[in-house]
Structure formats: C-alpha cells, structure tokens
Amino acid sequence: MLTTEQQRLIEDEFKTLDTNGDGRVTTEDYVLLADRVxxxxGHAPGSPIHQKLTTALKTWGRQLLEESDTDKNDAISREEYVATLQRRTAEDPTAFQRNKPVVDALWELMDTDKDGTISRDEYKKVQKAFGLSDKVIDETFQRMDKDRDNVVSRDEATAFLSSWGARN
Known part of the structure; x- marks a missing residue:
C-alpha cells in the first residue's frame, strides 16, 4: 500500500509527464519535456545534452509504455501510470533505478556550475520547467538535503530516491 505522499508524488509525476496536458502520456510528451527542460x-534541440536527455526519456518512456499500456493504444493513461507505479513499488523497492539514465541526464543538466552538487536554484530551475509549484519544489529539496548545507549531493539524491521506493 502506498503512503499518501507516494500517491501524491505519482500524481505529480503523471502531470509532469503529460506535457501537452491531454490526459495521457505518449512519446511526443517525452520529446516535448526534453525540449522544455x-x-x-539554454540548450538547443540537437545539442549533446538535449540528445542525451531526449534519448533517456524516450527509452524510459518505451519501457514504461510496454509495462503500463494495458489497453494497447500507444498511450499511458493516469490510471495505467498509477497502477504500474503502485505495482513496481510493492514488488521492487529499488524500482527507481530504472530511471537512472534520466536521472543522470538531468543531473548533468542541473549541475550548471559543475561542482558535483545541485543548489536550490539549480534544482528549482529544472523543476519549474517540469511545471512543479514552488511549494512542491521547496518541500522536495528540503527532504533531499539531509545535511542542510543548501545543496544536494548525488548521495543525498540517491538516498532520497531509494527511500521513496522503500516506503511501502
């Protein structure tokens, strides 16, 4: 059984992935998301980071589509997405690791000063591109920044993602 927080996060993720707002997630949404982020x-379409993020999102999206698209209409509905993430979380607390290529591409994009950490401003910039509210961004950053040094290390981000899956 998912916690209320996990349910909210899944709903927020679906809204983020449904880039064009049509109530379903398709390959087009992943491309639009990469373009927007x-x-x-300031990375143009076709730039190395754009290509890396687009490829990672499309690969992850194809895997998710294969697993989630129960009605075989080449799109993931909110209900299909929620059911898949609930099942994944219950079956495998480390399921977040399937997103590693996406996380790696986003980390490279967010770490604009290349210091190996993500500042609140760096994190906020990418999350705003995903369409998240300031409240959600600030709450999530605070939960990730365990040592309260106002930056998130890769270890903190990994621990946060790991603990999300483990909170069944």
Missing part, C-alpha cells in the same frame, strides 16, 4: 537551460 533543455530550453530552460
């Missing part, structure tokens, strides 16, 4: 950081 990269544009926020």
């Amino acid at each position: 990269c544009a926020k950081f």
Whole structure:
C-alpha cells in the first residue's frame, strides 16, 4: 500500500509527464519535456545534452509504455501510470533505478556550475520547467538535503530516491 505522499508524488509525476496536458502520456510528451527542460537551460534541440536527455526519456518512456499500456493504444493513461507505479513499488523497492539514465541526464543538466552538487536554484530551475509549484519544489529539496548545507549531493539524491521506493 502506498503512503499518501507516494500517491501524491505519482500524481505529480503523471502531470509532469503529460506535457501537452491531454490526459495521457505518449512519446511526443517525452520529446516535448526534453525540449522544455533543455530550453530552460539554454540548450538547443540537437545539442549533446538535449540528445542525451531526449534519448533517456524516450527509452524510459518505451519501457514504461510496454509495462503500463494495458489497453494497447500507444498511450499511458493516469490510471495505467498509477497502477504500474503502485505495482513496481510493492514488488521492487529499488524500482527507481530504472530511471537512472534520466536521472543522470538531468543531473548533468542541473549541475550548471559543475561542482558535483545541485543548489536550490539549480534544482528549482529544472523543476519549474517540469511545471512543479514552488511549494512542491521547496518541500522536495528540503527532504533531499539531509545535511542542510543548501545543496544536494548525488548521495543525498540517491538516498532520497531509494527511500521513496522503500516506503511501502
């Protein structure tokens, strides 16, 4: 059984992935998401980071589509997405690791000063591109920043993602 927080996060994730707002997630949404996030950081379509993020999102999206699209209409509905993430979380607390290529590409994009950590401003910039509210961004950053040094290390981010899956 998912916690209320996990349910809210899954709903927020679906809204983020449904980039065009049509109530379903398709390959087009992953491309639009990569375009929007990269544009926020000044990376043009076709740039190396844009290609890396687009490829990672499309690969992850194809895997998710194969697992989630129960009605075989080449799209993931909110209900299909929620059911898949509930099942994944219950069956495998480390399921977040399937997103590693996406996380790696986003980390490279967010770490604009290349210091190996993500500042609140760096994190906020990419999350705003995903369409998240300031409240959600600030709450999530605070939960990740365990040592309260106002930056998130890769270890903190990994621990946060790991603990999300483990909170059944």
